[in-house]
Amino acid sequence: MRPLATRNLLIMATALSGLLAGFNLDRSLVHNAAWHRLGASAWAAYSLNADLSIRAALLYPFLGIGVALLSVAAMLSYRREPFEPGLAALPTYGGALLAVSGLLMTFLAGPHMLSVPRLINDPAGLQRALDGFVFWGDIRGALQALAFVANLAALAILLARKPGTEIAAMPGV
Amino acid sequence: MASSTTNALVVGANLLGGLLAGMATNKVLVEMPAWAEVGVLSWASFTRAEDMGLGLILFPVIGGSALLLTAAAAAAFHFDRTAAQSGAVPVYAAVVLAVAALVVTVGLLAPPRLSLKQAGANVAELQQIFASVDRWWKVKALLHVITFGSNLWALVALLPAGKGP
Numbered sequence: 300m301r302p303l304a305t306r307n308l309l310i311m312a313t314a315l316s317g318l319l320a321g322f323n324l325d326r327s328l329v330h331n332a333a334w335h336r337l338g339a340s341a342w343a344a345y346s347l348n349a350d351l352s353i354r355a356a357l358l359y360p361f362l363g364i365g366v367a368l369l370s371v372a373a374m375l376s377y378r379r380e381p382f383e384p385g386l387a388a389l390p391t392y393g394g395a396l397l398a399v400s401g402l403l404m405t406f407l408a409g410p411h412m413l414s415v416p417r418l419i420n421d422p423a424g425l426q427r428a429l430d431g432f433v434f435w436g437d438i439r440g441a442l443q444a445l446a447f448v449a450n451l452a453a454l455a456i457l458l459a460r461k462p463g464t465e466i467a468a469m470p471g472v
Numbered sequence: 473m474a475s476s477t478t479n480a481l482v483v484g485a486n487l488l489g490g491l492l493a494g495m496a497t498n499k500v501l502v503e504m505p506a507w508a509e510v511g512v513l514s515w516a517s518f519t520r521a522e523d524m525g526l527g528l529i530l531f532p533v534i535g536g537s538a539l540l541l542t543a544a545a546a547a548a549f550h551f552d553r554t555a556a557q558s559g560a561v562p563v564y565a566a567v568v569l570a571v572a573a574l575v576v577t578v579g580l581l582a583p584p585r586l587s588l589k590q591a592g593a594n595v596a597e598l599q600q601i602f603a604s605v606d607r608w609w610k611v612k613a614l615l616h617v618i619t620f621g622s623n624l625w626a627l628v629a630l631l632p633a634g635k636g637p
Contacts, residue, residue, distance in 0.1 A: 306628075313490070314624055318617075321494015325530075332525035333518055341514065349506035358501055447490060455483050458631030 305376040305383060309391075309454040312369035313447070316398065319362045320447035323440030331433045339425035343415050350412050363402050366443070370398035370450060377453075387456040394449035397442050404439035408432055474555035474630040481545035482630060485566065485623045488538035493620035495531065496613035504606045512598040516588055535577065542570045542623065555630055562625035569622060573615035581608040 334342040349355060374395035377383055411432035418424035474482075507515035522528070546567040549555050584604040591597040 310624065310628060313486070314621070317486070317490020317620060318494035318497055321491040321496070322498040323494075324491055324534075325495040325498055328530055329522055329525060329527040333521035333527065336521040336524065337517060341518070344514065345506055345510055345518070348509040349502050352502070352506060354505060355502050444491075448487065451483065451486055451490070455479070455627065455631070458628060459479065 308373035316447035320444040370395040390453035397446035401442035408435035478548040485541040500613040559629040566622035569619040
């Protein structure tokens with residue numbers, strides 16, 4: 300891969316993971332508390348037009364899968380670069396691991412959201428769906444927020460490398 | 473290479489700016505269109521419930537901190553003789569955009585948002601408030617996203633490898 304590939308991948312991963320972290324922060328710290336006050340039926344009515352809308356169906360997977368793919372690609376690119384600073388290893392590997400773990404949490408949170416249309420006339424079922432979605436959604440949100448922090452840290456470390464250590468500047472490479 | 477203070481401030485501005493851009497983007501692309509379909513009475517109830525928790529302080533705290541870090545980064549850059557001048561455009565653009573977002577928030581978005589209490593269950597009034605809040609959220613979100621992009625550009629421009637091999 301080209302010497303700047305890792306950095307370019309991390310720039311894109313940082314940009315997308317920042318947006319995804321903001322989504323999650325708003326949901327976990329603000330929305331969930333409001334839904335517990337308003338009840339599961341209000342949450343269900345909103346979710347049918349929000350999380351279960353075509354907008355969210357396009358946007359959320361784009362961000363979740365995009366961040367995971369870019370973070371893993373950055374990690375693989377980093378592995379192939381013998382001259383990248385070793386200090387970046389922890390956030391680069393951590394960012395990929397956190398992003399993929401966050402994406403996998405969707406398999407646990409998603410079924411609760413997808414059950415909403417079926418449970419729309421079942422208040423107890425909706426409450427279980429809300430509780431399950433909040434529980435797994437909060438874990439997913441924390442992982443994806445940490446992935447943003449890790450990606451930003453990795454990018455800052457790679458960018459801060461002292462000049463003159465670029466692979467392209469080294470003879471025979 | 474910029475000083476460690478300038479670099480740290482730009483990294484901090486990116487951290488909070490990214491969160492802010494994400495929160496605003498979700499509001500505009502998913503939340504407000506959903507509320508337009510669910511109805512303004514439900515939106516008003518949800519917004520009032522949000523305000524009883526962290527909703528009323530989270531955005532101002534993150535937004536204010538992001539603005540302060542962005543402005544501090546620009547000030548540090550201005551006095552930093554070691555900083556690459558290629559960072560000037562994104563660093564200063566980020567401040568201008570962040571201040572513009574503050575003006576939109578305080579001057580245009582906050583008044584209708586805060587008038588929700590007085591509107592009660594008056595649907596016609598709530599619809600006007602919703603339309604105004606929706607319009608200004610779109611402007612605010614765009615400014616936050618471009619500010620985040622500028623801060624990310626500044627990070628790449630200020631740190632040495634950003635100049636390219």
